[in-house]
Amino acid sequence: GAVVSQHPSWVICKSGTSVKIECRSLDFQATTMFWYRQFPKQSLMLMATSNEGSKATYEQGVEKDKFLINHASLTLSTLTVTSAHPEDSSFYICSARDPTGSGNTIYFGEGSWLTVV
Amino acid sequence: AQKITQTQPGMFVQEKEAVTLDCTYDTSDPSYGLFWYKQPSSGEMIFLIYQGSYDQQNATEGRYSLNFQKARKSANLVISASQLGDSAMYFCAMREGRAGSYQLTFGKGTKLSVIP
Numbered sequence: 001g002a003v004v005s006q007h008p009s010w011v012i013c014k015s016g017t018s019v020k021i022e023c024r025s026l027d028f029q030a031t032t033m034f035w036y037r038q039f040p041k042q043s044l045m046l047m048a049t050s051n052e053g054s055k056a057t058y059e060q061g062v063e064k065d066k067f068l069i070n071h072a073s074l075t076l077s078t079l080t081v082t083s084a085h086p087e088d089s090s091f092y093i094c095s096a097r098d099p100t101g102s103g104n105t106i107y108f109g110e111g112s113w114l115t116v117v
Numbered sequence: 118a119q120k121i122t123q124t125q126p127g128m129f130v131q132e133k134e135a136v137t138l139d140c141t142y143d144t145s146d147p148s149y150g151l152f153w154y155k156q157p158s159s160g161e162m163i164f165l166i167y168q169g170s171y172d173q174q175n176a177t178e179g180r181y182s183l184n185f186q187k188a189r190k191s192a193n194l195v196i197s198a199s200q201l202g203d204s205a206m207y208f209c210a211m212r213e214g215r216a217g218s219y220q221l222t223f224g225k226g227t228k229l230s231v232i233p
Contacts, residue, residue, distance in 0.1 A: 034220050043208065043223045044162075091160055097219040104150060104167035106212070106219055111160040 006109030023094035121224035140209030
């Protein structure tokens with residue numbers, strides 16, 4: 001079964017509104033989670049590293065004020081797309097590492113399809 | 118320079134045949150890990166196989182094996198006895214560093230189509 005859960009799987013929002021995507025680790029505590037974005041027929045691009053109890057680390061070119069990340073607990077990170085525009089429409093997916101496992105225990109959520117109309 | 122290169126945008130394979138998906142990587146870090154993920158049209162990323170840079174033997178997981186050639190910096194995925202359900206996008210990814218960062222760098226992917 002899934003060890004990292006993402007919600008919602010699909011979301012359609014109006015341009016100018018905000019939408020929140022949740023990423024939960026179900027069986028372990030994750031001090032670090034990662035958010036990726038994937039445009040159609042392209043690869044996954046890392047957006048930011050979500051750190052529990054501290055500010056997220058954003059990759060170059062990713063607007064921190066537009067993509068708000070909150071990692072308030074060891075099992076939950078949220079990505080809020082603020083003032084969404086159609087160009088923000090994409091597939092967003094999170095990952096988390098189980099710290100009790102080996103270097104390959106990196107789990108992905110199911111992903112969230114965002115469509116901004 | 119790209120850190121992960123997948124040179125095959127698309128591949129076709131006959132059902133029950135074996136197929137090799139290419140992946141080369143670039144890193145100066147002596148400690149790294151290489152991953153292969155399968156992404157069906159639903160979007161989820163399904164972990165297939167992992168190879169650590171210090172692993173002496175090539176990784177195998179069921180029908181999946183990783184042909185790790187460290188000197189050539191290649192980590193090709195071999196799928197044996199292809200099944201129709203193997204049709205999907207396949208991504209090679211790398212993490213660098215022994216500890217701390219577990220962010221992954223992905224290649225552009227290869228779309229595999231299994232022909233009945």
